[in-house]
Amino acid sequence: MDSGARKIKCCEVIGISLRTLERWEKGEAWDRRKGAEKSVPRKLSEEEKAAIVSISCSKEYQDCNPYEIVAILAEKGTYLASESTMYRVLRAMNMLHHRSNCRVGTSSSRPPELVATGPNQVWSWDITYLKTSVAGMFLYAYAIIDIFSRKIVGWKISDVENADEAVSLFRRLTAIYDLSGVRLHSDNGNPMKGATMLMLLYHLGIVPSFSRPRVSDDNPFIESFFKTVKYSAGYPKCFSDIAHARDWFGDFVNWYNTEHRHSQIGYVTPQQRHDGSADLIFSLRNQTYVLAKERHPERFCGRLKQWSAPQEVYLNPTPETKNKAISSAA
Secondary structure (H helix, E strand, O other): OOOOOOHHHHHHHHOOOHHHHHHHHOOOOOOOOOOOOOOOOOOOOHHHHHHHHHHHOOOOOOOOOHHHHHHHHHHOOOOOOOHHHHHHHHHHOOOOOOOOOOOOOOOOOOOOOEEEOOOOOEEEEEEEEEEEOOOOOEEEEEEEEEOOOOOEEEEEEEOOOOHHHHHHHHHHHOOOOOOOOOEEEEOOOHHHHOHHHHHHHHHHOOEEEEOOOOOHHHOHHHHHHHHHHHOOOOOOOOEOOHHHHHHHHHHHHHHHHHOOOEHHHOOEOHHHHHHOOHHHHHHHHHHHHHHHHHHOHHHOOOOOOOOOOOOOEEEOOOHHHHHHHHHHHO
16 A cells, blocks of 8 residues: 555455445454454353353252243342343253253154954954952953954953053954954053063064054044943943953953944944945945935935945044045045
């Protein structure tokens, strides 16, 4: 510049504005350019951030949220930062949701979608308690349902709930059904995931799946059956002994399988759906409607009702499957 170069040209060379150079000449030497490091007076120092983290993770405050911490500290005459600032500091340190010494919560993935297009493809099972005449003493009903036909394919009443009783039930079923390749869904209880039970399922070629912990609607078919059992008109409030429970439950399962007209399978019985005779029944009903319309066509408008049952039954369907079913129904 002493040789006559213009200031603006010099600024272009070094990458600053003329106004910046003029400020520097006046003694304003800090960098105001975009992206330059700046000193923010109200910004917390690293020591202050460390103090917030230390207090938040202390035994006294590890289970408190920032709103509680700020309030308690204010009562003691201490102020570290505002609630939003504490949230921001803890979030940056990944300490916002969990700071205590207890086990970090885990999320469980959804159980796999299972689809049955025929009997003996997908089974669901569970155990429910039965009250007895002695307060505090219970019996346990083991039941297995085929989700395609809604037939109870196996059941057992026991005075204990454990994996050995479940093993004996499934061993008994091997004399009736070929269990190789059956998909078996259950809850997360000890009888379902016991070592002896899992070894038997592996030996029989059964593929197990399990509900999420404390999620009640991952196993709806067997839960619906147990509700039908306990809300039936003849259900005893309590059973006098195990023989009474076995007699009553056996009669109920027989009625449910062979006489109960199930609404979700076209008002045929589970046994008819299971053995395939439901198709003939649907055909007879549909033919009856055709003949009725021929006799009195004026009494029918639109398409005739077609009796049928779903050809695909889903257990724990994905959102895509649910949306597809809704679109098809519309």
